Amino acid sequence: MTGTKHDIGWKIANELATCGVKLIASLPDNWLIDVIDTVKRDERFRHVPVNREESAIGLCSGAYMGAMGSAALMGASGFMTVIYAITKINYTYEIPLFVMATLRGAAGDHHKHHISNGLYLLRVIDAINMPYAIIDTPDEVPLISRSYRHTRTVSRPMAVLLTRDLLRGSQR
């Protein structure tokens, strides 16, 4: 099953709304622009563009303590900068956090400056024992709700990693 970029944006937005997300804090990645544009226009969400990815971690963690569902949306490079914030805030206080990040550096990403993400992103996530799910096709978008609920069950963070094929359409 394939979908246009616009369709995927709406599908992801609908899935986030279904599981109770109201706040979306984001920093852009080219692959995420359609998703960000979609949630920015969607009145079901309060979209907050942040100055750095760690700020998104702080915002979403505080929103949780006020009973508001949230998601932090960022690129893979941005995720690599938030290890301190996640391990300090979300691990120390056992505050759930739902992160959506791009799976940069995987096969199909032709940007050489993301080679480091291809080499280290998954290993870094593994190193902090943070569960994650990879979403590669539109059919797998419901994993967003499942992963979001899991953060609430385990009182820990979890990430879903969105592939280029999902966000930009499949390529040969």
Added chain:
Amino acid sequence: MNYIECFRTIARHRTDELVVTSAGNSSQAWWEVTRDSDASFYLDASMSLSTMFASGLALARPEQKVWAFMGDGAFCMNPGMLMVEREMNLPNLTHFLVSNRVYGATSNASVPNFEKNDYAATARSMGLDRIFEFGSIKEIERDFAALHSANLPGHTFVVLEVEPFSDAEQKLEQPPFDGPELKYRFGRHLERRTGCNIFGYRT
């Protein structure tokens, strides 16, 4: 202005505000003068993120007033947070910047450019309107009512110019809670106060 006396004065003006403190000395100082273990979240483990955490809380609970303390050491790490705060413009949020010109939790080492940093000017450059600067207890007593009238348009930014902790003050007790205990004490308090559901499982 003495750090502890500054906090003691501000605490006397507190009514029902939720409080978030930061890494550094603000958690020690707030604990020293209030011993509050329910309506204060001591976010010690968070360099530069206490006001972002407080912004999320204030967004989620617009009926509550939220005070967030942050040292200027943390502020130096992430001054762009003010852009996010201005963008969110939460009328129920007050950001207290505790300026002692040092990294208080790490032996009072100087923050960069400590003699020249003008935090109020930094805030103005990012479009903040409700900015206060207090350099003495007298100024706080005289003007606190103005900033305390929360839920006026725009969030509030307050610079507190204080002296670094003395050697004796550095030995003040840290809030004696593990992270999960703090989470549940604060969260259950907020659930009781507002009727919101923080910890219940979502369907």
